[in-house]
Amino acid sequence: MIKYYVGYCQNKMDKLHKMERTRKKLDPNIQKTTYDRDAKLFKEKSQQLSTWIYIGGPEIDKFAKSLPKGETVVWDQGSASGRVVKRLIENGVKPENIIGVEISPDQVAIARKEIPQATFIVGDLATKHLKDNSIDAATQHMVCEHLDDATLNKVNEFTFDALKPGGRYIVVLTHPSKTAISSGLSGSGSFTTTFPWGGEGLNYHRTREDLIKAYKDAGFEIDGVKDLKMPVEAKKTHPDDYQKYQKYPYIRISLDMHKPE
Numbered sequence: 001m002i003k004y005y006v007g008y009c010q011n012k013m014d015k016l017h018k019m020e021r022t023r024k025k026l027d028p029n030i031q032k033t034t035y036d037r038d039a040k041l042f043k044e045k046s047q048q049l050s051t052w053i054y055i056g057g058p059e060i061d062k063f064a065k066s067l068p069k070g071e072t073v074v075w076d077q078g079s080a081s082g083r084v085v086k087r088l089i090e091n092g093v094k095p096e097n098i099i100g101v102e103i104s105p106d107q108v109a110i111a112r113k114e115i116p117q118a119t120f121i122v123g124d125l126a127t128k129h130l131k132d133n134s135i136d137a138a139t140q141h142m143v144c145e146h147l148d149d150a151t152l153n154k155v156n157e158f159t160f161d162a163l164k165p166g167g168r169y170i171v172v173l174t175h176p177s178k179t180a181i182s183s184g185l186s187g188s189g190s191f192t193t194t195f196p197w198g199g200e201g202l203n204y205h206r207t208r209e210d211l212i213k214a215y216k217d218a219g220f221e222i223d224g225v226k227d228l229k230m231p232v233e234a235k236k237t238h239p240d241d242y243q244k245y246q247k248y249p250y251i252r253i254s255l256d257m258h259k260p261e
């Protein structure tokens, strides 16, 4: 009897806890405060993360290499201290043709210092920053999970407008199968997470179907969706991470798309 009662109470507590998590709103100002607070840590640690070394970085490399050489203009969304921008440059995109938009002024200050030839704007991606049909390609790495549905729809609308017809867009983010496990949520909603560089902050879980639908609804044509795991090479170089990530079916999802001609 006591066992059933304890089980019943635990169930109620779990439900209340889950409701509390889904109620939290993803205020862009919280993102700003979180990333200002973590700016130095993020700069120091983010390039050494196994997920960047084995998954995120190579995805950006492949995308950058597939872009036409020359005067390709690229918009990096949520550019932080410039980790993605550096990779674009290493792969042949001219720094003067790169625009980063980032909500955290402290991150932008670091990026401007590190890559003075590129342009970095402090701003919310859910606000229009770039002219219509002015961009050849856009990159977004590990940002989408910070955007709730209303914000994501705005970001998609402005990205679609800013891209030239035929313009390419890559979005890489935490895989929905991972955020489902970390959050305990079955439907879309926000939850508190501990970032790999140490700080805590809000993330947003949406299902794989909802995620792809958001881009299709915005008008993008999806060219490829990849469900990505930590490759076996990481077992040697990052054994703890490799082990930690085994409990998730996938850890990143990559969506490659374009604006129709």
Ligand SMILES: C[S@@+](CC[C@H](N)C(=O)[O-])C[C@H]1O[C@@H](n2cnc3c(N)ncnc32)[C@H](O)[C@@H]1O
Residues within 6 Å of the ligand: 028, 031, 032, 035, 046, 077, 078, 079, 080, 081, 082, 083, 084, 101, 102, 103, 104, 107, 123, 124, 125, 126, 140, 141, 142, 143, 146, 147, 151
């Ligand atoms: C996990 S970091 C990834 C940074 C970068 N893309 C990278 O991979 O190195 C997420 C970044 O998105 C930024 N961000 C979150 N919401 C944003 C918004 N609404 N507008 C602009 N930047 C945002 C955060 O401030 C943070 O710098």
